[in-house]
Amino acid sequence: MATTSIANDRWYDDQALTTGTCASYLIAPADRSGVPDLTQLNVSSAESGLPGLFCADAIPPELTVTNMRATSTFSNDTACHARTGNWDRCYDVAVTWTWPDHEPEGNVSWDLYRVETNPTGLDLGALTPVVENMQAVPGEQGRYEVNGTLDESIRPYRLFYYVLTPTDAVGNDNPVAISGNSVGLLIEDQWWEYNQHLIPEPEPEPEPPLGSPWVGKLLDGMASDSLFQSALGVLLLAFVTVAIGLPVLRGRHRRLKRIVAARIRQQQVTRWLRSSTTSSEPSVPHRSLHDRTYGGPEAR
Numbered sequence: 001m002a003t004t005s006i007a008n009d010r011w012y013d014d015q016a017l018t019t020g021t022c023a024s025y026l027i028a029p030a031d032r033s034g035v036p037d038l039t040q041l042n043v044s045s046a047e048s049g050l051p052g053l054f055c056a057d058a059i060p061p062e063l064t065v066t067n068m069r070a071t072s073t074f075s076n077d078t079a080c081h082a083r084t085g086n087w088d089r090c091y092d093v094a095v096t097w098t099w100p101d102h103e104p105e106g107n108v109s110w111d112l113y114r115v116e117t118n119p120t121g122l123d124l125g126a127l128t129p130v131v132e133n134m135q136a137v138p139g140e141q142g143r144y145e146v147n148g149t150l151d152e153s154i155r156p157y158r159l160f161y162y163v164l165t166p167t168d169a170v171g172n173d174n175p176v177a178i179s180g181n182s183v184g185l186l187i188e189d190q191w192w193e194y195n196q197h198l199i200p201e202p203e204p205e206p207e208p209p210l211g212s213p214w215v216g217k218l219l220d221g222m223a224s225d226s227l228f229q230s231a232l233g234v235l236l237l238a239f240v241t242v243a244i245g246l247p248v249l250r251g252r253h254r255r256l257k258r259i260v261a262a263r264i265r266q267q268q269v270t271r272w273l274r275s276s277t278t279s280s281e282p283s284v285p286h287r288s289l290h291d292r293t294y295g296g297p298e299a300r
Helices: 078-084 213-224 226-280 289-294
Strands: 066-074 091-098 109-115 131-135 141-147 159-167 182-186
Touching (some): 066 182, 091 182
Antiparallel strands (some): 091 141
């Protein structure tokens, strides 16, 4: 039981109830001595105006929106360039989604955050939303728009994630990003799409070496293709091996030819001598070549 001044029109119960616990409050006037008049009790009423119980709820909502999309467009607006002096600030961003149904216990409001990292599992409670306390209309489209004139961070090559978080009727919020309640957006540089005439013409292709595309491809391969370079190295090694080994082989071949020719001449001389000895001195078959040449003992 607690006592409050008659000047107060509200009272806060600092004893938290656990989720699922329900309670009601009785309000009774008291005299100067603090004795309540129990015949004048008033029962606390719900939002409907009817007396009833209040049930504790500390469960955050798990609602998700549908069809959440984010787009960026380049305005190509000269007035924007005149205001900012920078074409990069002439981009518009739009984020759209479809609101889900409210919870049975009451309406749900929403906050929209923008972060530059993947929000999966990220606690957004310490961040400031770009839009807060948005009132949802189930089935209708929600929309958020911003441009580089109002926000200098909206410029090409920036990556943003937009995240919606729900808050239920009793104030329970869910600061952790829920799958389906976030969308990423990379702002692409679209300035060149409107200024194609400023793109310089490409340089003409140079003439291939010696007027032959094949020679050009050969030189390119020699300069950049590692496989081609390996094959060329093997070919050069084979060429050097042949260039060094061929003279050696030729020298050996000539030497072998001389040896063979000498043996042939020796065999021819031997056959001639034998044939000559047989025809001139048939009765002295056992005379030696020395005797036949110098006349033998008789000559001496």
